[in-house]
Amino acid sequence: MDSDVVVGKGYYNVLKEVSWALDFLMPQYYNGVIRPLNDGFGPNSPGIDHFNAIIDEMFDSDPTKIVFGFCISDCSGTGTNTGASQAISILGDLEESHECHGGAFFWVVDHDINGSWSNTVGNAMISNVGCSEINLPTSSPHATPTLVPTKSPTKSPTKSPTKSPSTSPTKLPTKSPTHSSTKSPTSSPTESPTDAPTSSPTESPTEFLSESPTESPTEFLSESPTESPTHFPSLLPTPPPTPSPQCAKTNEAFLSLAIQVDNKAANKNKAFLRRFIPNKNRWKTVVKKNSFANNEYFSWSQCVKKNKCYKLTMIDRRRDGICCEHGDGFLELELNGTYDHDMLLLFGCLRCDS
Numbered sequence: 001m002d003s004d005v006v007v008g009k010g011y012y013n014v015l016k017e018v019s020w021a022l023d024f025l026m027p028q029y030y031n032g033v034i035r036p037l038n039d040g041f042g043p044n045s046p047g048i049d050h051f052n053a054i055i056d057e058m059f060d061s062d063p064t065k066i067v068f069g070f071c072i073s074d075c076s077g078t079g080t081n082t083g084a085s086q087a088i089s090i091l092g093d094l095e096e097s098h099e100c101h102g103g104a105f106f107w108v109v110d111h112d113i114n115g116s117w118s119n120t121v122g123n124a125m126i127s128n129v130g131c132s133e134i135n136l137p138t139s140s141p142h143a144t145p146t147l148v149p150t151k152s153p154t155k156s157p158t159k160s161p162t163k164s165p166s167t168s169p170t171k172l173p174t175k176s177p178t179h180s181s182t183k184s185p186t187s188s189p190t191e192s193p194t195d196a197p198t199s200s201p202t203e204s205p206t207e208f209l210s211e212s213p214t215e216s217p218t219e220f221l222s223e224s225p226t227e228s229p230t231h232f233p234s235l236l237p238t239p240p241p242t243p244s245p246q247c248a249k250t251n252e253a254f255l256s257l258a259i260q261v262d263n264k265a266a267n268k269n270k271a272f273l274r275r276f277i278p279n280k281n282r283w284k285t286v287v288k289k290n291s292f293a294n295n296e297y298f299s300w301s302q303c304v305k306k307n308k309c310y311k312l313t314m315i316d317r318r319r320d321g322i323c324c325e326h327g328d329g330f331l332e333l334e335l336n337g338t339y340d341h342d343m344l345l346l347f348g349c350l351r352c353d354s
Contacts, residue, residue: 063102070087084120259329269291272285
């Protein structure tokens with residue numbers, strides 16, 4: 001009930017402590033201290049002050065985290081029965097402050113005869129369906145970094161040695177001695193034939209290779225490349241630089257965001273980029289990334305007003321950061337191509353971090 005979700009109460013403090021794990025909150029704006037049917041829900045009303053307190057302290061000023069609760073016909077004792085047309089009017093008041101919100105629920109289904117209440121209110125809100133979705137750029141300003149070489153070394157051994165030592169001499173004596181003994185012996189044996197080969201060749205044939213090549217063939221690469229290929233990425237690759245886009249209007253600057261998460265990010269990381277609205281003293285969500293896949297790379301860019309204030313918030317439910325225990329994650333903000341190390345960007349604002 002709305003009366004339980006009041007600053008300072010124990011239940012409120014519990015919700016605030018675990019808000020990082022909540023997907024949404026459904027306050028009952030009936031039977032409690034807030035009576036939108038009587039007081040409305042426009043700017044400066046008790047209801048919108050209560051609504052803003054919850055989203056500012058629990059949900060990083062994200063109004064889509066609140067689902068507005070109505071009572072159809074079971075709350076006459078508190079005067080908070082709300083018909084479909086009345087609910088539409090109250091949601092219209094809410095949208096003066098938050099054009100995109102979490103929608104509505106009602107009590108109780110038995111009183112939604114033939115779906116008349118839900119259909120009427122649902123049709124009135126249909127124009128806001130999907131308003132909280134992120135419009136991803138059609139082409140990322142940065143290429144996804146890769147951790148493997150994009151090319152193999154440009155030179156690799158292409159051939160085996162063109163000449164290798166033969167296993168035995170290439171030329172051997174081809175015949176037995178050319179002069180054999182006469183048919184019948186002479187009175188005494190003649191001398192041993194002079195043309196018989198010696199017991200071993202007296203000189204190695206000139207065509208022989210030595211036992212091991214005296215010089216490595218020129219086509220060989222050394223056992224390991226003498227120089228690392230120039231196309232290898234560094235250990236921690238960074239997105240390749242891109243030319244700084246130019247905004248058409250002189251009062252605008254090009255803002256880009258790049259996030260690389262680690263391999264323990266699934267359903268644990270969130271990111272919000274918000275713009276401060278001074279006349280309403282609140283933040284409006286510009287980019288919302290509700291979840292990341294493991295090792296996901298996300299990027300966004302847009303021309304923004306130079307005199308506006310923007311704040312980036314990164315939430316890590318594991319509370320172990322995005323680098324470097326489980327991978328090399330990073331976060332970058334660039335304004336007109338210049339990297340900004342701060343999580344808070346100020347454009348002409350004296351103070352906007354309250």
